[in-house]
Amino acid sequence: MINFSSSTISKDTEIWGNFGDYVNGTFMPIIALLGVLVTYYLGIISEKRNEANIKIEQLKHRPILHIGYFDAEDFMEIFIENKGNGPLIIKKYTIINETNNTEMNRIYDCLPELINDDYDNYTGNIIGIVMKASEKFQLFLFKSEDDDEISKENRRLIRENISKYKVSIEYQDVYENIMPKSERSLIWFGRNA
Known part of the structure; x- marks a missing residue:
């Protein structure tokens, strides 16, 4: 925005293509990394839920x-x-x-x-x-x-x-x-x- 705010919006498709490559190259690794982190976090939540379910099942079959x-x-x-x-x-x-x-x-x-x-x-x-x-x-x-x-x-x-x-x-x-x-x-x- 600082560098190009005085410029007009281009009508050249090649410039728009370069801009798309720039955005894609910058944000896609960030989005991919976020996807990996979210998947890892969901795996941890799922594992905790499974452990809790196992514990509940064991408590249902508890001897007294x-x-x-x-x-x-x-x-x-x-x-x-x-x-x-x-x-x-x-x-x-x-x-x-x-x-x-x-x-x-x-x-x-x-x-x-x-x-x-x-x-x-x-x-x-x-x-x-x-x-x-x-x-x-x-x-x-x-x-x-x-x-x-x-x-x-x-x-x-x-x-x-x-x-x-x-x-x-x-x-x-x-x-x-x-x-x-x-x-x-x-x-x-x-x-x-």
């Missing part, structure tokens, strides 16, 4: 471990249940004495010897067990329908012993995402012991 128990007069149970939508893998299972913080790898180690009776079910170490969605796994079961003094004493001993412990389980989903540790104190069993 619940440690539960049931304590009735003649029936005691401790169990774990996968209340989530995806499978879980148990990575660490410990029974922790809440008074001295000692750890055990199976619930049997914290159970007392019974007088003339046996346990209905108890587990050993369950590391590596895979639980599908809505699956329930029994850690401990004791049923005693007898109402004699020996049965009452056995139930009292069990409640007194296991009320000192808590169950601690670390687990992951099938995508190897570490889930929050699940812990539950068994102090409830000691309320009547």
Whole structure:
């Protein structure tokens, strides 16, 4: 504009052709570079969106471990249940004495010897067990329908012993995402012991 503002607009097509070559040579590399930058930026946005979608899908199939128990007069149970939508893998299972913080790898180690009776079910170490969605796994079961003094004493001993412990389980989903540790104190069993 500074150099040619005093000139008139040319009617010569050759001059216009040279001007077109000048504009094309100047602006096309800039436009091409902008196109590359826009494409790169769209690729980054697409990659982030894909990662977010994968994370959302993983969350939809997330396991949620619940440690539960049931304590009735003649029936005691401790169990774990996968209340989530995806499978879980148990990575660490410990029974922790809440008074001295000692750890055990199976619930049997914290159970007392019974007088003339046996346990209905108890587990050993369950590391590596895979639980599908809505699956329930029994850690401990004791049923005693007898109402004699020996049965009452056995139930009292069990409640007194296991009320000192808590169950601690670390687990992951099938995508190897570490889930929050699940812990539950068994102090409830000691309320009547």
